[in-house]
Amino acid sequence: MSVKDALFAFCEGFVQERLDRIRTRITAVEASLGSETKSSAGDKHETGRAMVQLEREKLGMQLAEAEKMQQLMAKVPKNSSSSTVSLGSLVKTNAQRYFLSISAGAYTQDMVTVYCVSPATPIGRGLLGKAVGDSFVFNGKTIEIFEIS
Numbered sequence: 001m002s003v004k005d006a007l008f009a010f011c012e013g014f015v016q017e018r019l020d021r022i023r024t025r026i027t028a029v030e031a032s033l034g035s036e037t038k039s040s041a042g043d044k045h046e047t048g049r050a051m052v053q054l055e056r057e058k059l060g061m062q063l064a065e066a067e068k069m070q071q072l073m074a075k076v077p078k079n080s081s082s083s084t085v086s087l088g089s090l091v092k093t094n095a096q097r098y099f100l101s102i103s104a105g106a107y108t109q110d111m112v113t114v115y116c117v118s119p120a121t122p123i124g125r126g127l128l129g130k131a132v133g134d135s136f137v138f139n140g141k142t143i144e145i146f147e148i149s
Helices: 003-035 043-075 122-127
Strands: 092-093 097-100 105-109 112-117 135-138 139-149
Touching: 003 043, 003 092, 003 097, 003 105, 043 122, 097 122, 112 122, 122 135
Parallel strands: 097 112
Antiparallel strands: 092 097, 092 139, 105 112, 135 139
16 A cells, blocks of 8 residues: 555545544434433523534534535545645655645654645645745745655
8 A cells, every 4th residue: 555545544534533423422412402302490401402402513513524524535636646736745845744635633654754734724725836846934944845746
């Protein structure tokens, strides 16, 4: 398995785990909401129900965001090769290595760490469209691109 294949699998797993976790919490909240309707303790009942409803709405927003991540991953080309940084690029710089896909954190294999970043992040925006030899300033540091695959 190539490094890019491993990164792709890592990011897909990150999204799937997040979706599963949110869906499990939604199921638990809905069960809680169902049990709240069986109570008739007046104001206490209404407060508890409102809190559960707020939690359900928050989880709904998290689910929508995770689904957007999943849609973005579906657009990431598995075998992209470009002379400029684009979605799906693995970029080696003087600072770090980056995989432009979704913000999934650090992936480490064989003592090499690659940061999975979204093109919407500040570092992702700095990398997009750059070619080998280009540089840009990020957090006061000059980042130079050595390799794009």
